[in-house]
Amino acid sequence: MAVHLSFLLILTGLTGSHGITTVSKVSVRAGGSITVPCLYESQYINHVKYLCKGSIWNFCSDAIKTNQHNTGKFSISDDKQRKIFTVTINDLTDKDTEYYWCAVEIKDGTDLKEYFHLSVTGGSPSLYVAQQEITGFKGDNINIKYHCQNSGERKWCRLGGSCVTRSGSIDGARVEISASNSGVLTVTLSGLRTESSGWYWCVKGDLQMPVHITVTEKPRTIAATSQITTLTPTSKPVNHTSSTAEQRLSTVEVEQQSVSVNLIVFIIPLGSLIFIVTVASFICLMFKRHKQTTGDSPATIMGKEEVTYSTVKQRRKTSGQLHRAEEEVTYSDVKQRKPTDKWTDANRDVDEMYSDVMYSSVVTID
Structure with missing residues (x-):
């Protein structure tokens, strides 16, 4: 018909x-x-x-x-x-x-x-592909899988350009076409270039199935090694508009994950450094306070006390006073001045033991 x-x-x-x-x-x-x-x-x-x-x-x-x-x-x-x-x-x-x-x-x-x-x-259609919108990275390879049930010559063509039957190149990209016994026709494009972006179609017998290829720069988060994008045919073609949106969303998510990983790598060492500095400062402060508290012992404080000595001399009475047999002796109190240094309860006990000490010396004068 x-x-x-x-x-x-x-x-x-x-x-x-x-x-x-x-x-x-x-x-x-x-x-x-x-x-x-x-x-x-x-x-x-x-x-x-x-x-x-x-x-x-x-x-x-x-x-x-x-x-x-x-x-x-x-x-x-x-x-x-x-x-x-x-x-x-x-x-x-x-x-x-x-x-x-x-x-x-x-x-x-x-x-x-x-x-x-x-x-x-x-x-199942006689010739179909999983999705008509495909994205690849510059310099990488992609595999496009077609499911075919009809017979006839197979070709890979660019819209308005040349065709490849088994192997060759189109606009600088290498093209290889292989078929399996399960009825899967695989088109491999190697060494993608920016000029490779555009509309293509696979030909099998009297049928064609167009696909659009978009070649972009490789994101920094993706390794420099070549990656192969494999498209497995499904039972139902996918709208190319929604496929493009999903691929763009996937690229954004990868970039966001990369930013999150970089932030974590930066924050962890910074947090560790702040923690170490804080602990070191706290230890120094406690050591300084301990040294000030234990610096002056009661013995040291006693050593700093000032003691005053007074000499008492005995004088014999003159001839007019020979009748007084008793000698007059003069005593002087020895006062201990408390230091102005820091004082603790233990120091006060020592002070009370020595605060009323009196020293005197009696010398007889002939």
Whole structure:
């Protein structure tokens, strides 16, 4: 049926034009979504682009335009720098199996258009990939795994560029294509460059499946060794918009974790140093106080006391006083002056023992 319809389109001269390049046939599982890129020429940068649904161009209906708001079912975006507009169809059902047209409005002329056929199946698609949006790091490698059930030649092509059948290079990146007995087709891109960013598609027989690759600089927190990103196919394609958001969020989380680790590495030695300095200061202070307290003992304090001595002399009476047999003796008290140093209860006991000591000396004068 598709062959007869394509032949009819060729006969009517409505099979498209050379101003737009896109895929020719894609297969998607029901309930999923598909994004199709459409490459246009530079003179149409400021023109309105749109998606038209229907097998016959003259009777197709506009699904979405770049000058309209996106709907839940259809969305469109225009990358004027790369000259590619993309159309996305969500929540696919078997009713979405149809011919679609990537088109560019031409004022006062015939619009440019190029069609592709979308096949929606309830089982596993004949050719699909886990996700259409893939991110890699400059200089690294990535593996893109396709699940395929159809036969035919396999190729890896860049939108508007060259193709590789088994091995080769595209824009400086090395390309290797390998197939397994389980029906998995692996495309390996080595030595990614900034120029490697863009739209590609895998070809297997008459089917194509586009993917978008974004190459970024490697974050500082990631080791310099090459890392391989492996994409395992799932039963349902993922919307490339949500996949991009998840990948960007993952990059932010890695950077936040790196900042947290750097802070911890800085804080732990600083806390240890502060603790050691505090303990050392406390020990010095206690040692100084202990030395002041035990510096003056009672014996030392007694040694500092001042003692005054007085000499007592005996004088014999004169002739007029011979009758007084007793000698007159004069005594003087010896006063002990207390020191002004610090005094404790133990010192006071010693002071009380020696505070009333009296010394005297008696000398007889002939």
